[in-house]
Amino acid sequence: xxxxxxxxxxxxxxxxxxxxxxxxxxxxxxxxxxxxxxxxxxxxxxxxxxxxxxxxxxxxxxxxxxxxxxxxxxxxxxxxxxxxxxxxxxxxxxxxxxxxxxxxxxxxxxxxxxxxxxxxxxxxxxxxxxxxxxxxxxxxxxxxxxxxxxxxxxxxxxxxxxxxxxxxxxxxxxxxxxxxxxxxxxxxxxxxxxxxxxxxxxxxxxxxxxxxxxxxxxxxxxxxxxxxxxxxxxxxxxxxxxxxxxxxxxxxxxxxxxxxxxxxxxxxxxxxxxxxxxxxxxxxxxxxxxxxxxxxxxxxxx
Amino acid sequence: xxxxxxxxxxxxxxxxxxxxxxxxxxxxxxxxxxxxxxxxxxxxxxxxxxxxxxxxxxxxxxxxxxxxxxxxxxxxxxxxxxxxxxxxxxxxxxxxxxxxxxxxxxxxxxxxxxxxxxxxxxxxxxxxxxxxxxxxxxxxxxxxxxxxxxxxxxx
Numbered sequence: 001x002x003x004x005x006x007x008x009x010x011x012x013x014x015x016x017x018x019x020x021x022x023x024x025x026x027x028x029x030x031x032x033x034x035x036x037x038x039x040x041x042x043x044x045x046x047x048x049x050x051x052x053x054x055x056x057x058x059x060x061x062x063x064x065x066x067x068x069x070x071x072x073x074x075x076x077x078x079x080x081x082x083x084x085x086x087x088x089x090x091x092x093x094x095x096x097x098x099x100x101x102x103x104x105x106x107x108x109x110x111x112x113x114x115x116x117x118x119x120x121x122x123x124x125x126x127x128x129x130x131x132x133x134x135x136x137x138x139x140x141x142x143x144x145x146x147x148x149x150x151x152x153x154x155x156x157x158x159x160x161x162x163x164x165x166x167x168x169x170x171x172x173x174x175x176x177x178x179x180x181x182x183x184x185x186x187x188x189x190x191x192x193x194x195x196x197x198x199x200x201x202x203x204x205x206x207x208x209x210x211x212x213x214x215x216x217x218x219x220x221x222x223x224x225x226x227x228x229x230x231x232x233x234x235x236x237x238x239x240x241x242x243x244x245x246x247x248x249x250x251x252x253x254x255x256x257x258x259x260x261x262x263x264x265x266x267x268x269x270x271x272x273x274x275x276x277x278x279x280x281x282x283x284x285x286x287x288x289x290x291x292x293x294x295x296x297x298x299x300x301x302x
Numbered sequence: 303x304x305x306x307x308x309x310x311x312x313x314x315x316x317x318x319x320x321x322x323x324x325x326x327x328x329x330x331x332x333x334x335x336x337x338x339x340x341x342x343x344x345x346x347x348x349x350x351x352x353x354x355x356x357x358x359x360x361x362x363x364x365x366x367x368x369x370x371x372x373x374x375x376x377x378x379x380x381x382x383x384x385x386x387x388x389x390x391x392x393x394x395x396x397x398x399x400x401x402x403x404x405x406x407x408x409x410x411x412x413x414x415x416x417x418x419x420x421x422x423x424x425x426x427x428x429x430x431x432x433x434x435x436x437x438x439x440x441x442x443x444x445x446x447x448x449x450x451x452x453x454x455x456x457x
Contacts, residue, residue: 021449021450022449022450022451023449023450063363066358066360067360069360070360070438073435073437073438073439074437074438076437077435077436077437077438077443078437080433080436080437080443081436081437081443081452084432084443084445084452085452088450147451148450148451148452151409151423151451151452152409152452154407154408154409155326155408155409155410155437155454156437158326158327158328158408159326159437159438161326161328162325162326162361162364165325165364
């Protein structure tokens with residue numbers, strides 16, 4: 001077990017490339033921030049997995065059902081690993097995290113506060129949202145000074161990368177399909193573009209402790225900008241229109257510049273007041289109650 | 303040293319298969335993972351038999367299309383791929399490279415003969431199984447009481 005005299009000494013350790021392990025006597029500020037970050041990630045995987053599960057019966061064809069089944073298992077499995085690492089940090093137990101999530105006291109990713117209305121929404125989620133989540137998780141994995149989190153991120157990032165291939169494949173089918181399929185995806189794109197872009201969060205504050213402690217490796221706005229550079233040309237290439245009238249290419253750099261982002265929808269999701277938050281949480285509460293018999297049978301509570 | 307044509311092309315096929323990476327763990331080839339069960343040559347035709355780690359593996363289709371692509375790139379005129387679904391994959395099919403890398407890079411340990419292995423992170427004998435499946439059906443989830451890391455276990 002290592003310990004540090006103060007935050008400055010701890011910072012020197014991190015600046016030199018140090019990695020924090022579970023039994024280190026880490027500063028409480030670091031423990032709390034890293035815990036909150038992992039709890040948010042775990043909640044998001046769980047809420048995402050429950051959404052994908054809802055679409056298994058609606059997925060067109062056995063093959064897509066199998067893919068959604070496997071993706072659901074991935075997401076719920078990721079939540080399981082993340083809750084284990086988070087609970088070990090000694091801030092909250094797994095039961096407390098689950099109760100707080102179900103009571104709407106903690107947060108999960110903005111994209112799970114919207115309703116997926118058609119199968120095309122599910123494709124937009126797989127293509128746009130999974131890619132945004134992947135980029136954001138990969139940027140955490142790149143440094144991530146908390147060892148136990150970094151080790152599971154290695155596998156999570158690999159598995160999310162595999163999901164993206166399915167998203168691309170499903171999108172290709174829509175893009176090369178009938179006019180009806182094209183229109184369905186265009187409508188879904190209009191619902192999901194802004195939530196996907198906002199998944200990266202507002203611009204990072206200049207003194208973001210998660211950046212200072214190398215939990216995150218890159219600022220939110222840098223990741224968001226890189227995502228836009230990649231996805232705008234891809235969507236245009238498939239013949240879709242990005243729902244942003246102010247979107248333009250900078251005449252000098254050629255970079256894609258977006259309109260100013262309205263952050264009100266993102267902020268609403270922070271307090272679980274998004275368009276579909278209530279139904280999603282009720283769904284999670286019901287799921288938790290319905291699966292209680294199974295947890296009891298294997299002797300665990302959450 | 304001289305090689306017959308058949309030997310030369312068999313080597314070329316294995317070389318091409320060695321470039322096909324697992325879709326989730328992009329640094330390990332399907333050959334290292336023991337997924338390639340058999341290769342037969344018949345003139346310009348190559349028949350590959352693949353053996354998934356689990357019959358219901360959701361990555362089968364992607365692996366199959368990657369194998370086809372790699373062999374076509376290597377100049378094989380006709381590729382035929384079959385899956386053997388008899389459940390005969392065991393961790394003993396993993397190459398030494400795969401075992402090392404799964405442990406070191408991915409914190410995935412290999413269980414043989416039903417005995418939990420040493421923790422790949424701290425090497426202590428402190429693993430405890432937490433759940434029989436995790437994010438994938440081919441791995442269980444364990445917790446190391448020694449270094450307090452989550453480890454996944456194959457086999």
